[in-house]
Amino acid sequence: MKVVKFGGSSVADANQLKKVTEIIKSDAERKVIVVSAPGKRHSKDSKTTDLLIALGESIQVNVQNQVIYDQVINRFASIIKELELDEVILDQIQKRIDDSCQLIKTDIDRGMDAIKSCGEDGTALILSALLQSKELESSYVNPKEAGIFVSDQPGGALVLDESFDHLYELRKRDGVLVIPGFFGFTLEGDLVTFSRGGSDITGSIVAAGMKVDLYENFTDVDSVFCVNPMIVDNPKELKTLTYREMRELSYAGFSVFHDEALIPAFKERIPVCIKNTNNPSGDGTMIVADLPEREGLVAGIASDSGFLNLYVSKYLMNREIGFGRKLLQILEEEGISFEHAPSGIDDMSVIVRDHHLPPEKEEVVIERITKELDVDTISIERDMAMIMLVGEGMNEAIGVANKATTAFRDANVNIDMINQGSSEVSMMFGIKSSQLKKAVQSLYHEFF
């Protein structure tokens, strides 16, 4: 039994929905379908969810934007017409949108969550009807009926443990079940959405609750690449990677899969397969708990810029119990989350994402650290980039660090920071942002 999630580009228009229908029909194991809202049909198009949010915001300031309203309705209308489905579906969708617009006027949070969810909900209604028209037994299942219970945090709901037992009951139902992604209900029955991109989360929750054999995630790429294709032309595809590898890769620039979405699948050890709706016969990329054999030790190279290094030094720092803790506490009190904090003997670096420590906050942080910790020197260096080599077993193998540093040397790039050993599956390098491209290219050629 499989849970299959289709992303925004996979349900962007009637043609894409026909492909989705074929994919579902081709495998009887595809029991539960989770759908996103219609995404972009071309690069200048708007996502339905963005339109719905803009519509909601116009109502908040008491001037409902009729142009946007018509765009949304027309979008669903044209899909329904092209697929030759009953127009009663459009009425249902329109009624939900109208009700949400009314709700915004009395309760902004609830109303906005309601209107944001209309894209996924409409897609699920349409797809379910389409499958029936193709003589496949199918039903639309609302998240409330499915039992997706969430915390009452508008726009950032977290799943409640109660959900999983309810979801297991879905196994007993006949036919294909189509569930809209992105939202759930509080125990009191109010609709609340997950964070943006949350259809991945719905799919993962349903897969975990139903304890299925596979969670398929259809998107618009054939597979996960081992390096950013904007930096390296035609990079190698990744056939299999582990949850941990996916997580480390997505940290630094890999945005294939919603970070938080992996958790439910990870906890139940349900494999995840990333596939392409436009090329469903391709192998895709499998994300699993334990890695089967792999050629080479490095799975992928992730990279991201926009980091800064807060550096402090103090003579005899390492004799001072609590120094590191106090430094981190000052950052915590100032609301600054940090990424890494490698420390030497009399020195400590704290790597922070640029936007977590904006220039206007620099002064107070420097002043507090200087005063409260009596440091000898303190400096902040921006424009840092991080490169992560990721691969299970990599750090137990002799020579990986040497191959990596050879690549940096060959590219004539100085390494400002190396952090190896804290993670079992990755090795991290800090360099100047301006040298990121040539460093990644050199690493790719060294390892692949």
Add this chain to the structure above:
Amino acid sequence: MKVVKFGGSSVADANQLKKVTEIIKSDAERKVIVVSAPGKRHSKDSKTTDLLIALGESIQVNVQNQVIYDQVINRFASIIKELELDEVILDQIQKRIDDSCQLIKTDIDRGMDAIKSCGEDGTALILSALLQSKELESSYVNPKEAGIFVSDQPGGALVLDESFDHLYELRKRDGVLVIPGFFGFTLEGDLVTFSRGGSDITGSIVAAGMKVDLYENFTDVDSVFCVNPMIVDNPKELKTLTYREMRELSYAGFSVFHDEALIPAFKERIPVCIKNTNNPSGDGTMIVADLPEREGLVAGIASDSGFLNLYVSKYLMNREIGFGRKLLQILEEEGISFEHAPSGIDDMSVIVRDHHLPPEKEEVVIERITKELDVDTISIERDMAMIMLVGEGMNEAIGVANKATTAFRDANVNIDMINQGSSEVSMMFGIKSSQLKKAVQSLYHEFF
């Protein structure tokens, strides 16, 4: 003007004291002499300070050890006799020892500090008389008279800021001044000693207070080696290194110079020269603030075993503000000081010296971390060794990391941890203790 400190082996017997006299006479800049207590004359000999401590401990249990008492007195007596000095000096020394023995009976802390200081004090009295007998104007200066004021922490005094102005006044005095090392006086006039090896501290304090041009530290080695000579045969000698380099080297196995002792000299930027009493014409090793040119980038390779790695992992750790700080706080509350704490995305390692986290404390630490931080996995791996490559400017140069990792690969040694970038002058590698020797040898051959 120079402050010159002679260590225990340099004043171990009459013959050594004659060498010391020649060294002082050969350079009119050698204004202030700081001396240790007589050290070992051969490998099976006892240090005077160890004898004095044993004597004091016997009095604490009310059975004064007359054999030890006689050993100490005879040691000074034979030096005085061989140098043909006035026997009244021996009476002075014996009176101080007797007074200290009496004091122990009423005040153990004060008495023990007093008896421990008798070795340095006796040496200073003898050397001063010896210089006079060689027609050099000289006087014994007691630390109280010199103005070495310290905190009231028996056996672990810290210098008070008041001292430095007083010490500057010594510049006005005529002749060579001989000061016993290792102790100072509280503002109330009580004698208190520094931590063991504290004559280095006295020398550094006096050098800083008097703002001299050089602090010479005479010991029994020609210079600092760039690597442990127990691991590599006939290693290269270090001509010059910076305070920061010395500090990082002494962290992991280099024990030439008392850690804490560098601070006063460092603050006043007074260069320190390590020289050999038995080969005073040698260049020795200079420790300076700013490095002149040097061949090669790496100054030295330090190494030490006896570390452990406390590893924790938790899915989505890096989303949890305060995780790192909380982990360090638990260790702090349990009285465990840590060395480094490199962190990954979902993982964090804390490197601790073995003896700071004894096996009997493991259980409570693991339980607290597991419970309070809800981690996914936690483990403690002992038998780790650390290797530090140290050199100013090293981390701005391309290719150093590559040369280092080449050495590890060639020695077939897996690197468990790399920490580069937190310190500007060092790069740190964690490996298994059993592989330490071959790794260091390989690094030496790669860099020297």
